[in-house]
Amino acid sequence: MKFYANDITALGHRRLRPGFIDEPQFGAFLEAFPDGVALLETDGTIKLVNSKLELLLNLARGDLVGSELARHAKTAGPLVQKLAAALQQLKRIEVSGTLNSQRTVTASLGILRTPDGGAYGALLTLREAGRPHREGSDKFRFEAEPAAAGRASPVLTPRLQAVARRAASAIERGSAVLLTGETGTGKTELARLVGKAGASNAPPFVHVNCGMLTDAQFDAEMFGIEPGSALDTSTRGKLGFVEAADGGTLFLDQVTDLTPVAQMKLVAFLESQTFSRLGSVQRRKARISLVTATNADLSALLASGAFRSDLYYRIAVVTLDLPALRDQPELVAALTEHFLRRLNAGRTPALRLSSTFMERLAAHAYPGNIRELANILERAAATAEDMALAEHFIAPAPAPSPTNAIMSSGGKDGSPASFRDLVQAFEGWVLEKSIAEHGSKRGAAKALGIDIATLVRKTKRTR
């Protein structure tokens, strides 16, 4: 079978034979490739692409097919320009780089040649760097992991290293990992570490805050929208979290915040290991490592039925509990040093800690765990000159309990609270707790799924 047509006179530039390209089996053949694949004419026209290529370039098939490769350099990244230039010279190349979609790939351009040496097309493949290497001798060497730009490496005591090793080896075996522990104990930090988030050439790491997923958004956010489908308002489709995490880690933070409907859909996805984009019936596979986290009381949620037990069994193949900071004096010491170094970078005079301040640090109970320790040191750096004394130890006020907030919501003359007062008092408690937990009003608004203006208005009203 000949894959080219001799209808172009110049020997160097024959054309791909249309019949061959139009055969549906050939499209299915390209889809079966785990890498992004495109078939091109020698003049740079894109004839066929597979879904993986769409994903890597973050461009829809409709925009790609029929257009010239060079046209997409601006949207997809300079790497595409290099490939287009090589194709123009009918030169075979292999280049690596990061695309504008934030995917790091090795791109190979092969020239398809006739027996007499003429060129009739080109095959482009994009292989994503950092596809999970299931072997790998460096799998447990977290210390050697480079920090992401602008992010310091986490502090790892031997106890935390042991937890990280267990998480990494579970992921290596393909088991889902559930991280539990009080707020601020470092579950997200650990997930990022084992998912190699931010490291150069790292596989994708997709962090999903489950509390922000409403039922209406769940399918589109998780599974994406098929380009050009009736539901696609952008015409370029939408990349879902699952597809974006393909080859890497999907981190479902606060997984217990998923609504009952979302929990059911997640079970279906985990059971079949396949999903469909909104607006498409095609079942797709995504190779993801699943890491979930929660600071909620799981056993209570399971007992009340608020969290589905079938979902629990799927996500908790390996459960790792992060200890509270008050139970790890060695971590308090190591983190104090770490945060102080960070605070002193560029600070004059450098902040030193008095022995009384250190004693307060050692004796504190840290209900907000590592987040709280960082906060205490930040406050000391903001209020002290060069030496943090006992008076500079300002721990956040203990979060008011809902009962206290509600009990104290009656009239000043001791009259019983109205229903409206009770609801407002409870709302105030929720808002304050969330602001303390997330360290900012913006963070709290995001976590509560309300806009910042609403949160500010409500906090003013409840004061």
Ligand SMILES: Nc1ncnc2c1ncn2[C@@H]1O[C@H](COP(=O)(O)OP(=O)(O)OP(=O)(O)O)[C@@H](O)[C@H]1O
């Ligand atoms: N080992 C560590 N070294 C340095 N900083 C850390 C470490 N662990 C956590 N932190 C910092 O402490 C803060 C809280 O950590 P993180 O967000 O991982 O907690 P979490 O357990 O996910 O909290 P939550 O349950 O509220 O989501 C973050 O600013 C994080 O960078």
